[in-house]
Amino acid sequence: MKIGIIGAGNIGRTMARLFIAAGHEVALSNSRGPESLKEIIDELGPNARAETVDNAAAFGEVVLLAVPWRSPEALPHPDLVANKVVIDAMNPYSADSNVIDLGESTSSEETARRLPDTLLVKAFNTIWYKHLAEQGDPAKPEAERRAIFIASDDPSAKTVVSDLIRAIGFAPVDAGSLHDGGRKLQPDTPLYGKELTATQAQEALAEHN
Numbered sequence: 048m049k050i051g052i053i054g055a056g057n058i059g060r061t062m063a064r065l066f067i068a069a070g071h072e073v074a075l076s077n078s079r080g081p082e083s084l085k086e087i088i089d090e091l092g093p094n095a096r097a098e099t100v101d102n103a104a105a106f107g108e109v110v111l112l113a114v115p116w117r118s119p120e121a122l123p124h125p126d127l128v129a130n131k132v133v134i135d136a137m138n139p140y141s142a143d144s145n146v147i148d149l150g151e152s153t154s155s156e157e158t159a160r161r162l163p164d165t166l167l168v169k170a171f172n173t174i175w176y177k178h179l180a181e182q183g184d185p186a187k188p189e190a191e192r193r194a195i196f197i198a199s200d201d202p203s204a205k206t207v208v209s210d211l212i213r214a215i216g217f218a219p220v221d222a223g224s225l226h227d228g229g230r231k232l233q234p235d236t237p238l239y240g241k242e243l244t245a246t247q248a249q250e251a252l253a254e255h256n
């Protein structure tokens with residue numbers, strides 16, 4: 048599958064490595080332009096390319112958002128991701144690392160407003176990038192793998208993202224809709240950052256319902 052990655056920092060690079068190892072093709076992008084990505088593209092090999100943000104979005108059948116949530120200017124043009132599965136890994140931190148109060152809304156619902164008509168899935172936002180790099184294990188039965196929570200209003204998009212999560216050795220765990228599920232995955236919630244197997248994650252979800 049072709050995956051466009053917006054943001055080439057901790058999460059963008061880690062996800063690029065994992066997706067390539069699972070047999071996918073990635074286009075990486077950042078704020079400084081494709082030339083600044085030469086070293087990482089050389090390291091990632093022939094299934095990686097550097098693009099502008101909009102070209103990475105156009106390239107991807109699936110598009111991963113891994114830029115600061117507080118910087119909407121970092122997002123691709125909405126037309127380029129319309130009708131695509133878009134994964135929102137972003138968390139609503141301010142520049143001084145405080146959680147931005149969104150009241151009744153959640154960061155991914157706001158992302159969905161910024162990029163309307165996408166099939167948005169909140170995922171990968173509750174796991175530290177170093178754990179993402181190290182804790183996937185396709186050899187383990189799914190119940191024993193580290194859980195990656197997902198939330199979305201679109202069942203078919205959940206299936207696509209769940210398959211990507213399995214392919215990189217983790218276990219998808221469905222937290223529910225973008226609003227109700229997504230708010231369980233926000234920073235400062237009991238599930239955020241927790242190292243849980245799929246079985247433990249299901250129990251934790253039931254407990255925090």
Ligand SMILES: NC(=O)c1ccc[n+]([C@@H]2O[C@H](COP(=O)([O-])OP(=O)(O)OC[C@H]3O[C@@H](n4cnc5c(N)ncnc54)[C@H](OP(=O)(O)O)[C@@H]3O)[C@@H](O)[C@H]2O)c1
Pocket residue numbers: 053054055056057058059076077078079080100112113114115116118120121122136137138139140171172173174175176177
């Ligand atoms: N770090 C984690 O463990 C972790 C875990 C889960 C979720 N997240 C979330 O994932 C997102 C990325 O986190 P990170 O740790 O990977 O951040 P990071 O290392 O600081 O990387 C951010 C990336 O976004 C790019 N960017 C920033 N402003 C931009 C703009 N205006 N236009 C285009 N690109 C822009 C940067 O471009 P340049 O490289 O050109 O500066 C950089 O490649 C955040 O929303 C964070 O909350 C992080």
